[in-house]
Amino acid sequence: GQIIHLEDYRPTDFVLERVDLTFELDPKETKVEARLIFHRRGGVSLAAPLVLDGDELTLTGLLLDQEEIPTALYEATPDTLTIRGLPETAPFEITVTTLLSPETNTKLMGLYRTSNVYCTQCEAEGFRRITYFPDRPDVLAAYTVNIIADKAEAPLLLSNGNYLGGADMGDGRHFAAWFDPHPKPSYLFALVAGDLGVVEDTFTTASGREVALKIYVERGKEARAAYAMDALKRSMKWDEDVFGREYDLDIFMIVAVSDFNMGAMENKGLNIFNDKYVLADPETATDADYANIEAIIAHEYFHNWTGNRITCRDWFQLCLKEGLTVYRDHEFSADMRSRAVKRIAEVRHLKSEQFPEDAGPLAHPVRPTKYREINNFYTTTVYEKGSEVTRMIATILGRDLFKKGMDLYFDRHDGQAVTIEDFIACFEDASGRDLSQFSLWYHQAGTPLVSAAGSYDLEKQTFTLLLEQTVPPTPGQTAKEPMHIPLRIGLLLEDGSEAKPSAVSGADVTGDVLHLTERKQTVVFSGIPSRPVPSFNRGFSAPINLHFEQSAHDRALIARHEADLFARWQALNAMALDNLVKAAAQARNGEPTACDDALVEGLLAAATDDRLEPAFRAQALSLPSEADIAREIGSNNDPNAIHAGRQAILAAAAAAAKDSFMRLVKEMALSGPFRPDAESAGRRALRNAALSYVVYADGRPEKAASAFGAANNMTDLSFALTLLAHRFPGAAETAAALAEFKKRFVDNALVIDKWFAIQATIPGPGTLDRVKQLMSDPLFNASNPNRVRSLIGTFAFSNLTGFNRADGEGYRFLARQILEIDPRNPQLAARLLTSMRSWRSLEEKRADHARNALQQIADAPNLSADVSDIVERTLK
Ligand code: B3K
Ligand code: ZN
Numbered sequence: 001g002q003i004i005h006l007e008d009y010r011p012t013d014f015v016l017e018r019v020d021l022t023f024e025l026d027p028k029e030t031k032v033e034a035r036l037i038f039h040r041r042g043g044v045s046l047a048a049p050l051v052l053d054g055d056e057l058t059l060t061g062l063l064l065d066q067e068e069i070p071t072a073l074y075e076a077t078p079d080t081l082t083i084r085g086l087p088e089t090a091p092f093e094i095t096v097t098t099l100l101s102p103e104t105n106t107k108l109m110g111l112y113r114t115s116n117v118y119c120t121q122c123e124a125e126g127f128r129r130i131t132y133f134p135d136r137p138d139v140l141a142a143y144t145v146n147i148i149a150d151k152a153e154a155p156l157l158l159s160n161g162n163y164l165g166g167a168d169m170g171d172g173r174h175f176a177a178w179f180d181p182h183p184k185p186s187y188l189f190a191l192v193a194g195d196l197g198v199v200e201d202t203f204t205t206a207s208g209r210e211v212a213l214k215i216y217v218e219r220g221k222e223a224r225a226a227y228a229m230d231a232l233k234r235s236m237k238w239d240e241d242v243f244g245r246e247y248d249l250d251i252f253m254i255v256a257v258s259d260f261n262m263g264a265m266e267n268k269g270l271n272i273f274n275d276k277y278v279l280a281d282p283e284t285a286t287d288a289d290y291a292n293i294e295a296i297i298a299h300e301y302f303h304n305w306t307g308n309r310i311t312c313r314d315w316f317q318l319c320l321k322e323g324l325t326v327y328r329d330h331e332f333s334a335d336m337r338s339r340a341v342k343r344i345a346e347v348r349h350l351k352s353e354q355f356p357e358d359a360g361p362l363a364h365p366v367r368p369t370k371y372r373e374i375n376n377f378y379t380t381t382v383y384e385k386g387s388e389v390t391r392m393i394a395t396i397l398g399r400d401l402f403k404k405g406m407d408l409y410f411d412r413h414d415g416q417a418v419t420i421e422d423f424i425a426c427f428e429d430a431s432g433r434d435l436s437q438f439s440l441w442y443h444q445a446g447t448p449l450v451s452a453a454g455s456y457d458l459e460k461q462t463f464t465l466l467l468e469q470t471v472p473p474t475p476g477q478t479a480k481e482p483m484h485i486p487l488r489i490g491l492l493l494e495d496g497s498e499a500k501p502s503a504v505s506g507a508d509v510t511g512d513v514l515h516l517t518e519r520k521q522t523v524v525f526s527g528i529p530s531r532p533v534p535s536f537n538r539g540f541s542a543p544i545n546l547h548f549e550q551s552a553h554d555r556a557l558i559a560r561h562e563a564d565l566f567a568r569w570q571a572l573n574a575m576a577l578d579n580l581v582k583a584a585a586q587a588r589n590g591e592p593t594a595c596d597d598a599l600v601e602g603l604l605a606a607a608t609d610d611r612l613e614p615a616f617r618a619q620a621l622s623l624p625s626e627a628d629i630a631r632e633i634g635s636n637n638d639p640n641a642i643h644a645g646r647q648a649i650l651a652a653a654a655a656a657a658k659d660s661f662m663r664l665v666k667e668m669a670l671s672g673p674f675r676p677d678a679e680s681a682g683r684r685a686l687r688n689a690a691l692s693y694v695v696y697a698d699g700r701p702e703k704a705a706s707a708f709g710a711a712n713n714m715t716d717l718s719f720a721l722t723l724l725a726h727r728f729p730g731a732a733e734t735a736a737a738l739a740e741f742k743k744r745f746v747d748n749a750l751v752i753d754k755w756f757a758i759q760a761t762i763p764g765p766g767t768l769d770r771v772k773q774l775m776s777d778p779l780f781n782a783s784n785p786n787r788v789r790s791l792i793g794t795f796a797f798s799n800l801t802g803f804n805r806a807d808g809e810g811y812r813f814l815a816r817q818i819l820e821i822d823p824r825n826p827q828l829a830a831r832l833l834t835s836m837r838s839w840r841s842l843e844e845k846r847a848d849h850a851r852n853a854l855q856q857i858a859d860a861p862n863l864s865a866d867v868s869d870i871v872e873r874t875l876k
Contacts, residue, residue: 323386502527615682808849
């Protein structure tokens with residue numbers, strides 16, 4: 001594939017007015033007739049042909065205003081259709097007929113089959129696998145869709161918009177017609193046909209309209225869709241209350257399918273979901289599953305306004321809908337659950353996924369300027385960093401002006417396909433502020449590093465902060481400009497109270513937001529009665545790395561007294577990270593590991609403070625991951641040493657406070673029926689976190705085995721199984737529990753995915769063989785993305801010691817899998833390959849093995865554009 005540049009954008013020569021589609025569904029030979037009404041845009045020369053996109057298409061008919069087009073006037077290849085000699089100004093109708101084979105469509109893009117259900121995925125460029133079309137997001141039209149199918153095979157026929165009607169055709173077939181009045185780009189098109197069960201409800205909008213809600217799932221699974229329905233209704237209400245956005249059709253549908261390349265898709269009025277993010281009940285779903293379902297249902301629903309009503313001009317603007325919609329779903333979850341705990345989870349995720357991307361060969365701006373394969377840009381940078389950038393706008397403007405800017409955006413751009421510049425202009429116009437320096441967040445890749453140094457002058461009662469920012473070089477961007485970084489900061493006094501400076505010079509400060517705008521800034525706080533302890537980046541107000549030498553004593557003070565709960569966790573986490581980095585070095589040098597008493601005290605103080613909610617206390621107990629430690633070390637990493645050091649710290653903390661952890665396990669026990677709410681989930685999380693320390697201190701599998709036996713919900717059951725498998729992989733108790741778990745859930749593929757993932761993350765070099773064995777288990781299915789991701793993906797992304805085996809076998813295994821999957825499903829293969837993005841930060845021998853494995857992929861013939869794009873950038 002060639003490189004597409006943002007600067008080459010220009011509007012289409014022809015304006016699409018209407019789309020009328022007819023599908024005659026058949027697993028092997030589906031006929032699609034597309035009637036497209038166009039007119040030539042003013043000023044476009046008569047010589048300009050109509051060029052439509054295709055992808056692996058077979059053209060079987062082509063008409064202009066119902067007349068056949070002479071072959072001299074058009075040219076069709078599987079990926080373009082060019083038509084000449086079209087009218088100068090008058091609208092004309094092109095009828096395109098194509099033949100598809102949904103059954104053999106293994107890429108899961110366009111129209112495909114999953115468990116005998118026809119379904120579609122069109123974002124980003126899947127519609128061109130259905131018919132020749134101007135398949136780009138700035139071409140908006142109203143669609144009519146007629147679906148004809150075998151009645152027995154597909155009693156249910158769905159598409160976007162409102163149902164117009166249907167009828168029996170007398171020959172065993174029937175049809176249905178749908179009309180979507182809202183102009184939309186082709187990537188939001190959807191069709192579903194098959195035999196599915198349904199859960200129904202209604203929602204009455206703020207202005208009193210009744211909307212029918214339907215969630216379609218595999219027959220027999222209806223009861224497991226109740227939580228998703230509840231989350232949907234709460235999302236609809238929240239978007240009205242918080243963003244003033246009402247739903248705009250008579251019906252809103254969600255369909256859950258079991259073969260899906262990603263989480264879910266926001267097709268207008270007809271969202272299609274990976275069933276993993278719809279189905280839940282206490283027996284089969286963990287608290288994390290419930291929280292994910294709530295967040296993703298909300299995310300896709302919120303796209304109705306941020307993405308569908310207002311869409312992207314081109315794919316470079318992807319963060320316009322994704323970053324903003326992630327921000328909206330984060331705020332929703334924060335309102336539904338605990339804001340501080342939600343923020344901690346977001347920052348953990350951002351740091352473990354986006355920071356490594358931004359620090360590695362795949363780094364790119366939130367708003368990129370070039371791409372080879374757009375599917376490779378649905379990244380954590382576009383999504384999560386994009387959300388953080390939106391959050392910073394809200395922090396800089398404050399709640400009211402942010403709201404005013406959002407209202408202006410909805411008002412000004414409804415029905416349009418717009419750019420990031422249009423979005424920013426709304427906030428500038430609503431607030432009167434200049435956001436041009438701030439916009440660098442969209443354009444400069446790399447995580448900014450802010451280094452701080454402080455000095456206190458007792459005589460003058462001043463505290464002076466020296467702040468310096470640098471943005472590291474990233475591929476294609478060597479020199480960077482200083483950014484506008486909104487840094488929330490608190491100055492704590494020794495008694496835990498917060499200093500209130502009488503004046504601040506050297507930076508604009510509003511409330512507790514310090515605006516860092518220059519490369520170097522000296523900020524002086526006056527009226528500070530004693531040496532303050534600065535707490536930086538409260539609430540993680542800016543997605544940066546912060547370097548500040550701070551003693552364990554000062555960190556402990558923040559961890560106990562900060563008003564901002566997130567900052568308390570951040571201080572504890574930093575303290576833990578100091579210890580873990582030191583322990584990794586000690587393990588590598590064969591020295592004994594030491595754990596600071598201050599860390600154990602800090603962990604315990606937070607974990608046992610019953611003024612704090614259990615979910616927060618659980619977060620405090622959960623130490624930084626091996627990947628977090630590797631990132632903090634930065635280069636020349638030895639995963640075995642990191643693992644050994646971390647185990648040693650865990651064991652030391654466990655031994656130092658075993659009784660307190662045992663008490664917590666008892667105190668946090670829940671009685672009564674299972675409830676998935678945030679409070680109960682928090683108690684389970686704290687209980688399990690404490691249990692893991694108890695098991696570490698104990699060194700024997702019995703307690704984990706009895707927790708496994710006693711569990712009455714999937715959270716506790718899978719946690720106990722993980723403890724057993726990871727801590728005692730060879731124990732008889734572990735083998736028994738794994739066997740029992742498999743037997744119990746053999747009919748539930750989503751639960752078996754947990755069984756795969758738990759085993760794929762057993763630390764150590766032996767896990768690769770286990771993963772290979774599991775691949776030949778009859779429950780594994782190499783063509784189902786969820787299975788592949790839970791076994792192979794989890795191994796490559798989340799098992800540092802297993803995947804990064806010193807002999808390089810892990811990388812070679814992954815390379816073989818990539819080459820095996822790529823011809824069937826390039827998107828899945830490319831996504832798996834991003835697990836190699838941090839290879840350069842490994843110690844030399846491993847890095848060599850990794851490079852060789854990458855090279856082996858790069859040298860293979862017939863790579864997809866998806867995989868070759870990732871492998872080339874990763875190697876560069
Ligand atoms: N917009 C889709 C993602 C499509 C990915 C295409 N490769 C889901 C979402 O972000 O809501
Ligand atoms: Zn999205």
